[in-house]
Every structure is written in C-alpha cells, then in structure tokens.
Amino acid sequence: MFAMLDVRTIREHPDLVKHAVEVKGIDLDVDALVALEAEVRRLRHEVDNAMGERKRRSKEFGRADEATRERLRAEQAEFDVRLSATKDEHAVRAAELQDLMLQVPGIPWDQAPVGAGEAENVVIKKVGTPPTFDFEPLDHVTLLEERGWAEFARARNVSGERAYALRGDAVLLERAVLSYALDLLVTRSFTPISVPSLVREAALVGTGMFPKGREETYELPADDLFLAGTGEVALVGLHAGEILDKAQLPLLYAGISPCFRREIGSAGRDVRGLVRVHQFEKVEQFVVCEADDAESEKWHQALLDCAEQLLLDLDLAYEVVECSTGDMGLGKFRMNDINTWFPSLESFRETHSCSTLHDWQARRASLRYRDTDGTIKHAHTLNNTAAATPRLLVALIENHQNADRTVTVPPVLRPYLQGREVL
RNA sequence: GGAGGCGUCGCCUAGUCCGGUCUAUGGCGCCCGCCUGCUAAGCGGGUUGAGGGCUACAACCCUCUCGCGAGUUCAAAUCUCGCCGCCUCCGCCA
Structure with a gap:
C-alpha cells in the first residue's frame, strides 16, 4: 500500500x-x-x-x-x-x-520560501566569480565542433532531436569528471554502485516519479519497463519493501547510471547543444538514514557539501538556491539547487539538485528499519547530483576555454587524463 | 528461445501427493525472566508484517498475510491458472 x-x-x-x-x-x-x-x-x-x-x-x-x-x-x-x-x-x-x-504531498520545510515556482527561489550563497575573457569566448557547441569533440548533425540523423555524440578528448574529459565525482564520494564513505536504468513501474511509483512524471518517462511497452530519468529510481528500489536493521544505517550510495528523459515539458527549450539532452550520465548521491530531523538535516548538508566541493575543485562559479514550495515537487521536504555559471548563457544553470524527502519516499517504497527499541519506522531518504554529464561538461569547457581554443584541465582531473594540463 | 526444479513468520526447516483443530512444526539467532561468585550451560516465556476495534502508540480482540494475484470450494500453505524471483541444463550471444 x-x-x-x-x-x-x-x-x-x-x-x-x-x-x-x-x-x-x-x-x-x-x-x-x-x-x-x-x-x-x-x-x-x-x-x-x-x-x-x-x-x-x-x-x-x-x-x-x-x-x-x-x-x-x-x-x-x-x-x-x-x-x-x-x-x-x-x-x-x-x-x-x-x-x-499518490497525490498527497510531503509537508515542506517551514522555512522554505513560499511561492508558485522557480521565480520565488532564493539564492542563499554565491561562490566564485564567473570568468572574464580577454578574447571572444565560444559557446560549447562551436568549440566542440571546432575541436572535433562532438557530432551533432550526424547523431541527430541517427537518433533525432537533442541527440549528440562526444568524440575524442571530450569523451575522455567526460570520463574524467565522472571518475573524479565517484572517487570523491568514495573518500567520503559512499559505496559506489552501478544501478539499472531499465526499471519497473513499481520502482517509479515508489520513488514518487509516477504518476505525475509519467509522460516525462520513456516507456518500453513490449517489456513493461521504463527508462529511468535518474539513478535515484533504482537506488530507492534496491531496498524497497525491506526492513533494515538500524545498525545498517545510514546507507550511503554513489550510484552511477545512464539517465533518460523525454523533456516533453521543455520542448523547444535549450535545443542547441548539450545543456538539455535525452540521454546522459550521472553519478548520484543517495542516502537512507534514520527517521530523525536532525539526522536527515545533517546528511542534506553533507550532500550539498560534496557537490560544492566538486564545483570548487573544478574551479567553477556557482550559486546555491533555496527552492520554493512550488518548485520543489510533490514529495520533497527541502530542495537546494546548485546553479553553475555557463558563460555562453551568461547565467547560472542548474547542475545539481539536493533533496530531502523525509519519509515520504520511504513510505511509497516501503523502505523501513527496525529501531533500537524494536519499533519499525519508515526511513528518511535524500539525494543529490554528484556529477551529471554532458551538462557539467559544457560548464567545464566553456569556463576553462583559452584563446587558442584549447581547454585548461582543472588540476584534480589531470590524474585521469595522463597528467595533461590542457586539451 | 527450450526443459526441469524451487519460493513457508530474521536464517534454516516440518507440512503441500490424500484441502478442514495449521489459531503453521522444530532448530538457530534475538528479547524478557529464573537459576548462578562472573561467564557459559540449564529452565520458563516471547519473537512476520499490515489494517481495524478499543483508543494511553499498554493489555485484549478481529481480519488479512505461507513470493504476488486470480480461480475452484462450505473451506486453500495444500488443488488450478497467470505473474514475479531464484537455481540447474540446452540453445544463442557481447
């Protein structure tokens, strides 16, 4: 139930x-x-x-x-x-x-800004400064094409709108970012885990993606399966129906999986380039902890901190946003987006979204634990992006591009690229 | 894709052929108590989950729960069908 x-x-x-x-x-x-x-x-x-x-x-x-x-x-x-x-x-x-x-919302945080949508979100923190260029910077599409790092026209012939194919160093850079994100989480005691993208309907209902997000999701009717828009679906699903022992908590996962989104609601938006695509790679942070407000607050901050650390390490300017009640979605208690600076857009765009769901999601998925006093409780769940590419790749190459059309590699990524300082 | 086997209240397990006192057996683990310089052993009791009655989240009572669902029957853990999952073999294949 x-x-x-x-x-x-x-x-x-x-x-x-x-x-x-x-x-x-x-x-x-x-x-x-x-x-x-x-x-x-x-x-x-x-x-x-x-x-x-x-x-x-x-x-x-x-x-x-x-x-x-x-x-x-x-x-x-x-x-x-x-x-x-x-x-x-x-x-x-x-x-x-x-x-x-299934339509009953989670009770939002009493300090979340009240508002109808994104417009009422509040920036609570700004870190870093957007770069200034002493040359005319290119947008990522032009830069990628000039360097032979992506195929757009050809990929779209194969797969339709929003399709792309990365090539050459762009692929290596993507792999480097994802590897770095995964390793960063591992050093913070997260268990790396690769999860299925092909999921059953029950998993999508359990996460809270369905019924509302149904049209946003690719369906494979021949097999009664769907393509998940985020690793969160499988991560929640892994323990759905279980009664965990309190000693097992918190569960800290660094999930990696391809993600698929139909982008029905944003048809015509961001159609150029890699900012909004149907298929992408994501390293996801996911936590199951005991049903305690202070405990989930602690993990919310920890998840936010991991994402911020990654952006600091990648030398990208970003802002943290307190999302309004109208923007945060049905099940969420609290949501903080992190928007990263995109030079070609001359604005900050969402690269991370950190959410606390309290027990809303755990109730749907029947994810429980036995407390020390023997009572059975619904756990709390939280999630945040660690790195989602290619969108994050766009920020990297646009922010770190040089006049000679090369891209400087942030020091933390160099070990993943044979020590190369520029691409 | 083909053939076969299996899924019982944390783990293991009895029961399923021949439907009904199965309000599901026993062991392990765990919890409470007794006994005991301490520990162990021993003894007694408890130990699936959900919803409801009542309402103090106690006790007690009711219903459902033997992978999930449907069917047959006065009656289903037990018979039939579908689905899910696990295992073995064959075929195919990264």
Missing part, C-alpha cells in the same frame, strides 16, 4: 496537508480524501467482520452431518453474495483512495 503520509496523520491533521497542498500548488481535495478514507475504513471493517463470520460457518460445516451441510451450503451461498458485493465495493473505493493518496 503506497502512502506518502501516514493515513492517521492525514486523518488527524488535515490542515497540515491542506497547507502543503496550497503552498505546493497541488490540485487535491483533502476533505474528499479524508471522507473517502473513512468510507474505505468502514467497508474494510464490514468485510473483516463478515470474513470472521464466514470462518466460523466453515468450521461448523466441518462438524455437521450431511443434512445440516446442505442447509449451511445454501445459507453460505446467500451470505457470500452480500460479502462479495461489499468486497467489490471496498476494492473500488480503496483503488480510488489509492489514486488520491
């Missing part, structure tokens, strides 16, 4: 949910949900009692003689008609409830 909030919480504190619905701009009738929940509970109770009755009758049948059995069979047939009618109604109403429950 999926549930984003405990039904009890919704039942007993509908105002909390209503408030979340309002600030997140969600179309959901909480009163109707509460009423439906009561109805489902009533029907369930009715079914439970009838099942008990049926059980007793069945036992009586076993002890009865043949004449009595005939009578009991007849009675039971009549009884079953009513029981199955109630059962059917319960099933229908429970399914309706389920649909609504």
Whole structure:
C-alpha cells in the first residue's frame, strides 16, 4: 500500500496537508480524501467482520452431518453474495483512495520560501566569480565542433532531436569528471554502485516519479519497463519493501547510471547543444538514514557539501538556491539547487539538485528499519547530483576555454587524463 | 528461445501427493525472566508484517498475510491458472 503520509496523520491533521497542498500548488481535495478514507475504513471493517463470520460457518460445516451441510451450503451461498458485493465495493473505493493518496504531498520545510515556482527561489550563497575573457569566448557547441569533440548533425540523423555524440578528448574529459565525482564520494564513505536504468513501474511509483512524471518517462511497452530519468529510481528500489536493521544505517550510495528523459515539458527549450539532452550520465548521491530531523538535516548538508566541493575543485562559479514550495515537487521536504555559471548563457544553470524527502519516499517504497527499541519506522531518504554529464561538461569547457581554443584541465582531473594540463 | 526444479513468520526447516483443530512444526539467532561468585550451560516465556476495534502508540480482540494475484470450494500453505524471483541444463550471444 503506497502512502506518502501516514493515513492517521492525514486523518488527524488535515490542515497540515491542506497547507502543503496550497503552498505546493497541488490540485487535491483533502476533505474528499479524508471522507473517502473513512468510507474505505468502514467497508474494510464490514468485510473483516463478515470474513470472521464466514470462518466460523466453515468450521461448523466441518462438524455437521450431511443434512445440516446442505442447509449451511445454501445459507453460505446467500451470505457470500452480500460479502462479495461489499468486497467489490471496498476494492473500488480503496483503488480510488489509492489514486488520491499518490497525490498527497510531503509537508515542506517551514522555512522554505513560499511561492508558485522557480521565480520565488532564493539564492542563499554565491561562490566564485564567473570568468572574464580577454578574447571572444565560444559557446560549447562551436568549440566542440571546432575541436572535433562532438557530432551533432550526424547523431541527430541517427537518433533525432537533442541527440549528440562526444568524440575524442571530450569523451575522455567526460570520463574524467565522472571518475573524479565517484572517487570523491568514495573518500567520503559512499559505496559506489552501478544501478539499472531499465526499471519497473513499481520502482517509479515508489520513488514518487509516477504518476505525475509519467509522460516525462520513456516507456518500453513490449517489456513493461521504463527508462529511468535518474539513478535515484533504482537506488530507492534496491531496498524497497525491506526492513533494515538500524545498525545498517545510514546507507550511503554513489550510484552511477545512464539517465533518460523525454523533456516533453521543455520542448523547444535549450535545443542547441548539450545543456538539455535525452540521454546522459550521472553519478548520484543517495542516502537512507534514520527517521530523525536532525539526522536527515545533517546528511542534506553533507550532500550539498560534496557537490560544492566538486564545483570548487573544478574551479567553477556557482550559486546555491533555496527552492520554493512550488518548485520543489510533490514529495520533497527541502530542495537546494546548485546553479553553475555557463558563460555562453551568461547565467547560472542548474547542475545539481539536493533533496530531502523525509519519509515520504520511504513510505511509497516501503523502505523501513527496525529501531533500537524494536519499533519499525519508515526511513528518511535524500539525494543529490554528484556529477551529471554532458551538462557539467559544457560548464567545464566553456569556463576553462583559452584563446587558442584549447581547454585548461582543472588540476584534480589531470590524474585521469595522463597528467595533461590542457586539451 | 527450450526443459526441469524451487519460493513457508530474521536464517534454516516440518507440512503441500490424500484441502478442514495449521489459531503453521522444530532448530538457530534475538528479547524478557529464573537459576548462578562472573561467564557459559540449564529452565520458563516471547519473537512476520499490515489494517481495524478499543483508543494511553499498554493489555485484549478481529481480519488479512505461507513470493504476488486470480480461480475452484462450505473451506486453500495444500488443488488450478497467470505473474514475479531464484537455481540447474540446452540453445544463442557481447
């Protein structure tokens, strides 16, 4: 049974949910949900009692003689008609409830800026300065093409819009960034893990991607599978349905996987180059920790810090944004985007997104743990990008380009490129 | 793609052929208590999960839960079908 909030919480504190619905701009009738929940509970109770009755009758049948059995069979047939009618109604109403429950938002952080969307996000930190060039800098598409580092036209002939093929040093640089990100996380005790991109629907519902993000997701109907837009889907899915021991927490994963997004909602936007593509590589930070506000806050900061460290190491200017309630999405408690400077866009663009989901996602995926006192609780989950390429690659080559069309390699990446200082 | 085997309450396991006191057996582990200079052993009890009644998140009671779902039946761990997963072999293949 999926549930984003405990039904009890919704039942007993509908105002909390209503408030979340309002600030997140969600179309959901909480009163109707509460009423439906009561109805489902009533029907369930009715079914439970009838099942008990049926059980007793069945036992009586076993002890009865043949004449009595005939009578009991007849009675039971009549009884079953009513029981199955109630059962059917319960099933229908429970399914309706389920649909609504999947739309119940997580309660956002009380200090998150309230607003309808991205416009209300607040920049809370700026680090580094965008580079100034004493020559006319190129945008990444021109630079990549001049250096023979990418195929766009040819790739699009093969695979359609937003397709690309990296070539030569661009491939090596991409590999270097991803390797560096993975290694950075490993030094911080994250377990590197490669996860499937091909996932079942249940995994997408469990993460919270579905039902809302359905049209954003590639579907493979012949196999009842989907292409995940992020490694988070499989990372949550790995432990879905489990009851972990508290001693196993926190789980720290550095997940690596190809990611696929249809970009239906942004058709026509960023169609040039590598900023927004359908297929990309990502190293993802993912944490499962105990259900404690201070603990998940701690990990939120840790995930943010890893991403910031990476950008510092890559010598890129960035800003950290406190995302508004309308921008953060259905399940999130808190979201901080990190926007990195893109010279050709003359602006900061999202390269990382750090989210705390509290137990919202864990409830959906039924990811629980046994606490030291023996009680079973839903864990908290968090995630953040570590490095997503090729978008991050764009920032790297645009920011570090030189007048002679070479690109300076940040020192931390040189060990992954045979020590080369420029490409 | 083909053939076969298997999935029981943390782990292992009895039960499945011949449906009903299975409110699922036993062991290990774990928890509580007793005993005991300490520890171990021994003894007694507890130990799947979900929802509900009641409501103090205690006790007690009810329903569901033997991979998941549906079917047959008065009655399903047990019979039938579908799905999921694991194992073995054959074929094909990075």
